[in-house]
Amino acid sequence: MTTATAISLRGAVASLGGRPVLRGVDLTVQPGEVVALLGANGSGKSTTVRTVVGSVPLQRGTLELFGTPYARFRHWHRIGYVPQRTTAASGVPASVREVVSAGRLSRHGLLPLRRRDREAVDRALSAVGMLDRAADGVADLSGGQQQRVLIARAMVGEPDLLIMDEPMAGVDLASQQVLARTLRQEVERGAAVLLVLHELGPLEPLIDRAVVLRDGCVAQDGPPPPSGRGYPQPPTAGQHALPGHDPDLLTGQGCHPHAADDHHRPRTTAPGLLP
Numbered sequence: 249m250t251t252a253t254a255i256s257l258r259g260a261v262a263s264l265g266g267r268p269v270l271r272g273v274d275l276t277v278q279p280g281e282v283v284a285l286l287g288a289n290g291s292g293k294s295t296t297v298r299t300v301v302g303s304v305p306l307q308r309g310t311l312e313l314f315g316t317p318y319a320r321f322r323h324w325h326r327i328g329y330v331p332q333r334t335t336a337a338s339g340v341p342a343s344v345r346e347v348v349s350a351g352r353l354s355r356h357g358l359l360p361l362r363r364r365d366r367e368a369v370d371r372a373l374s375a376v377g378m379l380d381r382a383a384d385g386v387a388d389l390s391g392g393q394q395q396r397v398l399i400a401r402a403m404v405g406e407p408d409l410l411i412m413d414e415p416m417a418g419v420d421l422a423s424q425q426v427l428a429r430t431l432r433q434e435v436e437r438g439a440a441v442l443l444v445l446h447e448l449g450p451l452e453p454l455i456d457r458a459v460v461l462r463d464g465c466v467a468q469d470g471p472p473p474p475s476g477r478g479y480p481q482p483p484t485a486g487q488h489a490l491p492g493h494d495p496d497l498l499t500g501q502g503c504h505p506h507a508a509d510d511h512h513r514p515r516t517t518a519p520g521l522l523p
């Protein structure tokens with residue numbers, strides 16, 4: 249297991265459709281650390297995650313994965329990713345087992361699955377409570393069941409970094425608790441975890457640090473919010489605080505210094521200011 253910082257994103261600036269969405273986001277995740285990315289709808293959580301996995305390009309800023317600059321990073325098998333609100337089906341007639349087995353591809357290449365691959369697939373399916381549906385077509389599953397299959401696919405490669413965008417969306421409480429236990433095992437073997445969440449729910453005891461985004465900037469970086477709170481409200485909860493009402497967002501200005509808790513600040517990240 250590596251000791252290199254899993255994610256080091258500094259001063260991330262990104263736009264979508266010509267609109268500035270990230271304005272200088274700093275985000276660091278260490279091996280074995282569970283970081284929750286919180287914030288209101290539209291604050292930039294998914295966009296931040298998508299810059300980390302390379303699906304949204306950075307206009308400014310730097311990204312390193314396991315100590316390697318993004319442009320030179322090749323070890324994508326080390327990362328398990330559950331994107332937001334996708335289905336596992338996508339019109340492709342694949343079985344649950346086939347979808348989850350695809351998560352082992354980077355380990356066995358195009359060779360047939362070996363015994364330990366098949367065992368890993370069974371373990372991942374069992375962890376999300378879908379082993380008894382392994383032979384079924386994913387298109388025949390409910391939305392929450394499909395989400396559980398995608399989580400199994402992300403975990404089956406035993407990645408060093410798990411990135412999950414609202415993994416609990418549409419997943420019932422009993423399954424959330426099972427997933428929380430599974431995630432704990434992943435962390436205990438040293439995996440780093442980045443979770444986009446609206447509610448901490450059963451994952452709360454696992455979370456080491458919460459990074460709260462507001463209008464494309466890091467508003468807070470520190471201990472997770474108290475139980476029952478999805479994300480801390482900004483100090484002034486007036487209209488100005490709502491997404492889309494930040495004048496800096498409209499003008500594309502960078503982030504102001506945020507209320508960081510120095511004790512919990514990322515160990516290798518410079519202060520959250522644009523140069």
Ligand SMILES: Nc1ncnc2c1ncn2[C@@H]1O[C@H](COP(=O)(O)OP(=O)(O)OP(=O)(O)O)[C@@H](O)[C@H]1O
Nearest residue numbers: 264265267269287288289290291292293294295296
């Ligand atoms: N393809 C796109 N083109 C233009 N703007 C986009 C696009 N995708 C997202 N945005 C805008 O980027 C901003 C941030 O979106 P993002 O999905 O990162 O927010 P989020 O914090 O994940 O929100 P949610 O909690 O609703 O999932 C939003 O204002 C959104 O409208």
